[in-house]
Amino acid sequence: MSSPKRNPTQQAKSRRKQPPRSRGNEQSSFSKRLQIHRKTAKNSLKRMAESPASSAMTTFVIAVALLLPALLFALNGNITAALNNFESQAxxxxxxxxxxxxxxxxxxxxxxxxxxxxxxxxxxxxxxxxxxxxxxxxxxxxxxxxxxxxxxxxxxxxxxxxxxxxxxxxxxxxxxxxxxxxxxxxNRWLQRLAAISDFIVIVAQLLMVIVVLGLFFIVGNTIKLAIENRRNEIRVIKLVGGTDMFIARPFLYSGLFFGLAGGVLACILQLIVLIIFNSSLQNLLSLYEGSFQLQGFGVLPAIALVLCGGISAWISALMVSLANIRAIDP
The missing domain is CATH 3.30.70.3040 (Alpha-Beta Plaits)
Structure with a gap:
């Protein structure tokens, strides 16, 4: 006995009553991924807190590496401000x-x-x-x-x-x-000072490139040691089907946190150095009845420095972690 045929109107109504699946599935998948990333980031922070001496040393080394180009850029900004002040009175x-x-x-x-x-x-x-x-x-x-x-x-x-x-x-x-x-x-001495300022910018840019390469080595060495300490755990995850990128995720967060923390610490150290120099500079200028206030980074350059540290450290962690995880056999 054949089943009764449904007319097109009934089929259309039936399709309308069906709840949309794709959007709900996409939202559920995104929330799950977000929850996994949040959990992985928390675990990375916990592991960094479990070895405070090593984490502090890595952060401090990154901060010192970022500090020198940061001071050079700050020095160039102060020279430019001084030049503008003198040139306006030319x-x-x-x-x-x-x-x-x-x-x-x-x-x-x-x-x-x-x-x-x-x-x-x-x-x-x-x-x-x-x-x-x-x-x-x-x-x-x-x-x-x-x-x-x-x-x-x-x-x-x-x-x-x-x-x-x-x-x-x-x-x-x-x-x-x-x-x-x-x-x-x-105005010849102003032109010479402007030439010195341009030279400082070039040196700071070259030094920034060297610092980024140094960050690759510092963070890469830290991540490599962390992978070696978790070699057995990585083997087990590989046996149950974990991908290399999944295994590398906590190390990527560790590299990112090290870079961001180093950038923030570099900004703080730069302010401390400028405050110390400012006090000595004011004593010197008082002998010549002059005044000039050294200025540190603005908000945007400070954010750029922190992001530079974080991104460089994350890329270093990505390259080193994938290379070392792939070399581990399950």
Missing amino acids: QITAYLEDDVPNDRGREVSDGLLTLESTTTVEFITSGQALEEFSSASGFDQLLGDLASNPLPASIVISPSDISPGALDSLVSELEAIEEVSFVQLD
Whole structure:
């Protein structure tokens, strides 16, 4: 006896009543994987806590390795900040001929103020220059005995553009003025300091590459010892069908935690070093009536340093763990 046929409408209703399986299965599978990773990460932390001396030593070595390039990058940031501070106060002094009267000197000064390449222009007479020099040097009596004033009148210009090309152009323009005898621009030491800053960046970048290679060795050696200590356990897992990647998972978390902890410790050590240097620097600058505050990393560079340590250590753990686990026969 044949079963009664179902019409298309009934078949469609039947399909609608069936609960969706794929989405639920995907969510269940994802939650299970997440739970496994969470459990593996906790176990990795527990194993690291079981050997605090070894874990602390590995973390400290990673931190010291990351500290040197971090200090170089911080030093470059402080040099750049100092350069920006000095360049914003850059001035050009145009000394006038001795026979130029003050009225003509003020006319030249007013003419320079109309240029787009200047922001402020100040005319200083020879008498004002002598007064400022006397008060600054303390040779009031000696300078007062001079028969004539040896200092010329000058014009102090603050340029609007402090790039080397713009400064050279403005200096050439000032030298072309008939009343100007000599133009002084004390920016060579700034250019040398900028060159030193660029050199420090290159050294820090090369050192960072060397440090990453060193992290591969440090973390790789630690992971290799951990695998040797768990060789029998790894054999048992392989016998029951555990894959190499499954076995390597706790070692990957260990490498990641070592790298992240080393990066955080490097940031803390960098702050401590800068605080110590800052105190000595302030004592030195106080002798010259100057002030400058050393600055450490910002938030983003600190995060980048921690991530660099974590990622480098994780990659090292991945390469070393897979290579050593594959060499173990079940």
